[in-house]
Amino acid sequence: MLVYGFINSVILMMIALGFSITFGISRVANFSHGGFYILGGILTWYGLIKLGLPYFLSAGLSIIIVGIIGAVMYRVVLVRLRGLELSEVIATFSLGIVILELLRGLGVFGYEFRNPVFIDGSVEIFGVGVGIQRIIIVCAGAVLLLILHVFVHHTKMGLAFRGVAQQEHTALSVGINPDQVSMLSLAMGSIMCALAAVLILPLGVISVDEGYDILIKALAVCIIGGLESTLGVLVAAFIIGYIEVLTSMYISSSLTSVIPLACMLVILLIRPSGIFGKSKEIEERV
Amino acid sequence: MEYLKIENLRKTFGGVVAVDNVSFDVEQGTLLGIIGPNGSGKTTTVNLITGFLKPDSGKVLFKGRDIAGLRASKITNLGIGRTFQMVKPFYRLPAFKNLVVPLFSPRVKRMGGHYGEKDTLALDILEDIGFERDSAVPYKPASILPHGYLKRLEMARVIALQSELIVFDELYSGLTLAEVASISPMIEKLIETGKTIIMVEHRLKELFKIAHKIVVLDQGKKIAEGSPREIMKQPSVKKAYLGVEL
Numbered sequence: 001m002l003v004y005g006f007i008n009s010v011i012l013m014m015i016a017l018g019f020s021i022t023f024g025i026s027r028v029a030n031f032s033h034g035g036f037y038i039l040g041g042i043l044t045w046y047g048l049i050k051l052g053l054p055y056f057l058s059a060g061l062s063i064i065i066v067g068i069i070g071a072v073m074y075r076v077v078l079v080r081l082r083g084l085e086l087s088e089v090i091a092t093f094s095l096g097i098v099i100l101e102l103l104r105g106l107g108v109f110g111y112e113f114r115n116p117v118f119i120d121g122s123v124e125i126f127g128v129g130v131g132i133q134r135i136i137i138v139c140a141g142a143v144l145l146l147i148l149h150v151f152v153h154h155t156k157m158g159l160a161f162r163g164v165a166q167q168e169h170t171a172l173s174v175g176i177n178p179d180q181v182s183m184l185s186l187a188m189g190s191i192m193c194a195l196a197a198v199l200i201l202p203l204g205v206i207s208v209d210e211g212y213d214i215l216i217k218a219l220a221v222c223i224i225g226g227l228e229s230t231l232g233v234l235v236a237a238f239i240i241g242y243i244e245v246l247t248s249m250y251i252s253s254s255l256t257s258v259i260p261l262a263c264m265l266v267i268l269l270i271r272p273s274g275i276f277g278k279s280k281e282i283e284e285r286v
Numbered sequence: 287m288e289y290l291k292i293e294n295l296r297k298t299f300g301g302v303v304a305v306d307n308v309s310f311d312v313e314q315g316t317l318l319g320i321i322g323p324n325g326s327g328k329t330t331t332v333n334l335i336t337g338f339l340k341p342d343s344g345k346v347l348f349k350g351r352d353i354a355g356l357r358a359s360k361i362t363n364l365g366i367g368r369t370f371q372m373v374k375p376f377y378r379l380p381a382f383k384n385l386v387v388p389l390f391s392p393r394v395k396r397m398g399g400h401y402g403e404k405d406t407l408a409l410d411i412l413e414d415i416g417f418e419r420d421s422a423v424p425y426k427p428a429s430i431l432p433h434g435y436l437k438r439l440e441m442a443r444v445i446a447l448q449s450e451l452i453v454f455d456e457l458y459s460g461l462t463l464a465e466v467a468s469i470s471p472m473i474e475k476l477i478e479t480g481k482t483i484i485m486v487e488h489r490l491k492e493l494f495k496i497a498h499k500i501v502v503l504d505q506g507k508k509i510a511e512g513s514p515r516e517i518m519k520q521p522s523v524k525k526a527y528l529g530v531e532l
Contacts, residue, residue: 156390159383159386159387159390160387160390162376162378162379163376163379163387166376166377166378166379167374167375167376167377169338169370169374170370170374170375170376170443171359171387172337172338172357172358172359172362173336173358173362173367173368173369173370173374173443174362174387174388174391174443174447175359175362175363175388175391175392175393175447176359176387176391177357177359177360178359
């Protein structure tokens with residue numbers, strides 16, 4: 001239980017991180033997140049199974065392609081909608097639906113659409129057998145967090161990102177182009193989304209419906225943790241991750257998909273800006 | 287060729303003409319003051335020059351090149367820096383990191399250097415501008431600094447940027463007489479080192495002491511231009527400010 005809760009939490013974190021990074025920097029809520037996730041998985045599958053590329057090449061290429069799609073989406077569409085939050089959501093969500101339904105139309109359905117695990121086998125941790133793929137996911141999650149922290153706090157591009165996130169006008173006045181930074185933030189978020197897909201999808205089957213599921217999970221984690229807060233994402237992922245595992249163990253596994261949404265509703269009621277949210281509480285807003 | 291030449295600049299917001307055919311020149315190495323009552327179009331003019339707004343018509347010629355309508359970050363990199371009337375620091379960054387951001391801008395890129403090395407440079411600039419180096423002040427996040435420090439931080443930012451033309455938008459507002467008295471010499475020093483300055487200001491007495499030329503705006507139009515001494519005598523200026531002919 002402890003071990004599986006932990007792994008489940010890390011998976012949730014990886015799913016939500018891309019969404020949170022993009023939103024934290026550019027304020028774009030990328031609702032095509034689920035679409036990008038499945039696209040990352042299916043591209044890897046295509047390269048690996050149909051083209052016969054080596055696994056890591058195929059995975060790497062898919063991640064890059066998804067990143068480019070994210071950047072192009074900003075450059076072509078979102079740049080015209082800046083500040084119109086609802087339009088941004090509609091545009092990104094539409095793209096997500098187009099990707100997912102296109103894949104459905106192309107016949108992505110069934111057991112054949114699955115990526116193999118990186119390394120087969122399992123090891124025993126605290127008396128529980130754990131697949132090596134899951135261990136790789138946990139390690140990758142930790143490395144990703146570390147890289148992200150170093151990037152944001154110790155590189156000049158990270159500093160520019162923080163500048164744009166905190167005070168866009170001042171960033172402009174010191175020669176930073178916020179559109180460029182936002183485009184990069186979308187590319188980064190998309191890359192992290194595809195990376196999560198490459199790592200996590202081998203645990204199951206690639207299905208179009210999961211794309212919608214992933215979006216909802218990412219949203220739930222981000223809203224509970226407080227949008228734009230990486231620490232919030234981490235904490236929220238662990239809260240939901242453990243509650244999910246507990247529910248499936250003691251109540252019913254069919255209820256697990258409800259958990260993120262239920263948690264989200266509770267948090268929205270008691271603390272609308274999330275656990276680590278920086279935006280003002282409702283009373284202050286009036 | 288004029289250093290900065292504003293030609294028939296015009297900007298409307300809906301039906302309101304905020305800036306109405308305004309023209310003036312700024313000579314290199316001088317300080318131009320822009321004054322006028324509230325709503326006279328001073329800040330709009332600043333925003334048009336620095337690229338934060340696009341003019342409906344007119345030209346902003348900086349060293350002969352029309353920069354009107356260029357992106358603000360581009361104009362910054364051409365050498366025009368600005369401060370904001372309402373202070374806009376990066377609130378969650380420590381004061382000195384606020385300067386590391388401009389130190390990394392393309393404008394100062396030729397200085398080279400890596401992340402971390404710029405910290406000392408930023409602390410030097412802050413010390414020059416009155417942040418006590420050995421105290422905790424430069425390391426505090428901007429969100430908890432008092433207004434006087436934030437105003438100086440605005441100024442430090444354009445110094446870090448090495449802008450050759452600096453636009454101060456109401457730098458003195460909200461500052462005590464003592465604070466103004468400590469900042470004015472710094473501005474004079476910037477002029478001595480060859481910078482050109484435009485100051486939008488309500489504190490006329492302090493401005494007139496250091497300005498070489500004054501432009502007076504009223505309801506979007508330029509109503510007077512001249513040396514501070516000439517401007518003080520103009521009846522139209524008094525009328526714009528006080529609403530009555532004296």
